[in-house]
Amino acid sequence: MNNRRTLHPIYILFGLLNTIRGFIPFILIGLLKGTDFTGLDWYWYAGAAALSLVILAFSYIEWRRFGFWLESDRIIIRKGWLFRDEKTIYYTRIHSVNVEQPLIQRILKVAQVKIETPGGNKKADGILPALSLKEANAIQHMLKKQASTAAQPESQTDTAAIGIPNQEADAPLVVSINHKRLATEPKDEEISHKPAFTLHAGQLLQAAATSMNFGLVAAFMGGLYSFGNDIFNQLLPDHFFETVVEDSTNLMPSYFIIIFIVIAGIGFAWLLSMLLYVFKYSGFTVKRDGRQISVSYGLLEKKSFVFDPKKVQAVIVKEGLLRQAFGYAEIQLQIVSSDKMEQLMLHPFLKRSDIQKVLGDFVPQVKHSPAKILTGAPKRALLYYVRVELVLVLLLCAASIFFLKEDGLWSLLLVPVVIWWRRSCFLAAGVNLEDGQLTLRNRFLTRSTYLVRRPQMVTMRAKRSIGQQRKQLLTLSVHVMGSPFEYKVKCLDCADVEPVWRWYSRSQIKE
Numbered sequence: 001m002n003n004r005r006t007l008h009p010i011y012i013l014f015g016l017l018n019t020i021r022g023f024i025p026f027i028l029i030g031l032l033k034g035t036d037f038t039g040l041d042w043y044w045y046a047g048a049a050a051l052s053l054v055i056l057a058f059s060y061i062e063w064r065r066f067g068f069w070l071e072s073d074r075i076i077i078r079k080g081w082l083f084r085d086e087k088t089i090y091y092t093r094i095h096s097v098n099v100e101q102p103l104i105q106r107i108l109k110v111a112q113v114k115i116e117t118p119g120g121n122k123k124a125d126g127i128l129p130a131l132s133l134k135e136a137n138a139i140q141h142m143l144k145k146q147a148s149t150a151a152q153p154e155s156q157t158d159t160a161a162i163g164i165p166n167q168e169a170d171a172p173l174v175v176s177i178n179h180k181r182l183a184t185e186p187k188d189e190e191i192s193h194k195p196a197f198t199l200h201a202g203q204l205l206q207a208a209a210t211s212m213n214f215g216l217v218a219a220f221m222g223g224l225y226s227f228g229n230d231i232f233n234q235l236l237p238d239h240f241f242e243t244v245v246e247d248s249t250n251l252m253p254s255y256f257i258i259i260f261i262v263i264a265g266i267g268f269a270w271l272l273s274m275l276l277y278v279f280k281y282s283g284f285t286v287k288r289d290g291r292q293i294s295v296s297y298g299l300l301e302k303k304s305f306v307f308d309p310k311k312v313q314a315v316i317v318k319e320g321l322l323r324q325a326f327g328y329a330e331i332q333l334q335i336v337s338s339d340k341m342e343q344l345m346l347h348p349f350l351k352r353s354d355i356q357k358v359l360g361d362f363v364p365q366v367k368h369s370p371a372k373i374l375t376g377a378p379k380r381a382l383l384y385y386v387r388v389e390l391v392l393v394l395l396l397c398a399a400s401i402f403f404l405k406e407d408g409l410w411s412l413l414l415v416p417v418v419i420w421w422r423r424s425c426f427l428a429a430g431v432n433l434e435d436g437q438l439t440l441r442n443r444f445l446t447r448s449t450y451l452v453r454r455p456q457m458v459t460m461r462a463k464r465s466i467g468q469q470r471k472q473l474l475t476l477s478v479h480v481m482g483s484p485f486e487y488k489v490k491c492l493d494c495a496d497v498e499p500v501w502r503w504y505s506r507s508q509i510k511e
Contacts, residue, residue: 004067010108011066011130015059016052017104068128075115075143077126089126093117094147095336096307097140098124101133103301111136111302115143118336118481137304144292144306196287199297199348204284207330207349208277210322212270281348286362293362295344305344311335313480314487315366315451316343317355324447327352333363336482366451369439374430380471381491385426386419393418429489431476433500438478442489450487456480460504461488462497476500 058081066079078086098114105111111133115126131139199207282299289306296304314334323329329352332343347358355368377385393414400408428443438457441449459479468474474497477488 002069002071004069006068007063007066007128007130008110008132008135009063010110011063012056012059013108014104014130015055015062019051019055021104070139070142073146075126077128087126089115089117091143091147091149094143095311096305097143097147098306099133099136099140099296099304101298101302105130106300106302109133113139116336140304140306141289144308145290147308196285197347199281199284203349204278204281205274206328207281208274210320210326210328210349211273211277212320212322281345284345284348286346288362293346295346297345307335307344309363310365312363312366313452313456313482315346315359315363315368317368317449317451319352319447319449321445323349329355331355331358334480334483365453367435367437368449368451369432369434371430371441373434374432374439374441375492375496377426377429377489377491378473378493381429381473381493382423382426384468384471384473384491385429386422389418389422390415429492431489431492431496431500433503438500438504440476440478440487440489442487450478452478452480452487454504457504460501461486462501 061081062079065081068078069076073092074088074090076086076088078084094115094117096116098116099111100114101111108130109132110130113126113128113131113136114124117125128136128139279299281297283302284295284297286293286295288294291308292306293309294304294306296302312333312335316332316334317329318332319329328349330348331346331350333346334343346362350358359366359368397408397411397414400411402408425443428441428447430439430441432439437451437453439449439451441447457478458481461477461479462474463477464474468491472494473491474494475488475490476492476497477486479486
């Protein structure tokens with residue numbers, strides 16, 4: 001186990017391929033502008049060949065200097081030529097081990113292994129960028145097995161963490177607690193037989209059609225525009241968009257054009273959202289291997305995650321407008337990861353009635369509370385949900401009417417839409433405390449339910465404005481490790497927040 005291991009030799013090509021990929025936009029722009037690359041002088045080709053050889057030479061040295069050791073209690077990663085970099089990661093600190101195949105690795109039929117630990121860096125704590133797929137999966141399995149074995153002795157300290165005397169001081173009490181843990185936690189043989197599932201093509205299309213991930217579309221379109229703005233200018237005639245707008249205005253009233261553009265934009269965004277969703281979650285599979293959960297998905301870029309369900313910091317159940325209407329949801333897990341902006345998907349599309357069954361199979365320590373038992377925001381809080389957005393839309397309507405005259409009256413249709421939207425946010429708000437687990441629910445566009453147990457909470461805040469204080473309203477928020485933002489619910493009744501605050505902080509909220 002202590003022998004030095006190296007990356008796959010194909011890693012030598014990575015530097016050259018990444019350099020070529022960086023020049024692709026300039027090559028495309030040159031081709032569209034009619035640049036004749038075949039007519040370049042010989043020294044251009046000689047320079048490109050020399051640069052390629054230099055890059056390959058440095059890549060070879062980097063490959064030779066990269067080594068890692070799998071020891072009994074840790075992994076050591078050593079790399080660097082001029083500046084040596086050595087990193088030691090103990091198995092007890094590992095939260096998840098991920099096998100990924102970005103586009104270059106997938107083309108070359110290799111994979112990278114990413115090792116995540118609490119408080120990890122933006123690029124993960126340990127990365128093995130090029131291994132054969134078989135070796136990457138074997139290392140992933142071995143690291144998680146070692147991490148799980150190394151973590152078992154730590155469970156003996158659980159009783160001390162909650163203030164229970166040690167075994168020498170009170171042996172019968174400790175024996176009974178350990179017996180209770182063994183009785184409630186399933187055995188490895190039982191866990192290994194729990195059902196795995198794969199998202200079939202029909203489910204994937206339904207999930208894609210109801211995802212409506214406009215944020216993903218906006219990010220994709222922004223990147224596409226910044227990448228291909230010069231290309232579009234070369235492909236399209238001069239003043240193309242101005243000509244289209246002018247011709248359209250002559251054929252139909254301006255408000256018809258606006259409505260058409262809005263509908264066409266939403267339709268295009270929806271189709272693009274479906275396409276991106278299919279690319280991202282194609283082949284989605286989840287299964288248990290002993291006490292570990294493995295999640296894999298991806299069409300162009302294959303990703304595989306293996307983690308201990310005990311490392312889950314929070315469970316997030318999300319219901320978009322379409323999914324909520326048809327009784328479907330998705331389950332995401334907040335785990336400690338280098339990519340803190342994205343929760344790990346546990347199930348992208350399931351019936352609301354099946355949520356508890358899936359959690360029981362994979363994250364049994366968390367319970368999904370039915371919506372009817374959550375305590376919602378009081379009626380007097382409705383004004384605080386509506387007023388800011390309503391004022392903004394009224395100002396927008398006034399500006400539209402002032403500049404567009406009669407056509408601007410169409411903007412008044414936004415008023416009932418905004419009222420309906422903010423009222424749905426008010427109705428979605430809720431909180432519940434039961435069996436050591438806090439459940440929070442809110443909505444912006446998607447209704448999100450956060451399931452958090454007390455040991456995973458880093459901070460809890462209760463805040464209010466002067467007006468909310470007079471109305472006896474509080475905004476409750478919770479922060480967990482690995483999450484870049486807080487889970488919060490606005491304008492709850494103070495009487496409903498007080499028990500939660502006492503449960504967490506063992507003190508009363510001061511007036």
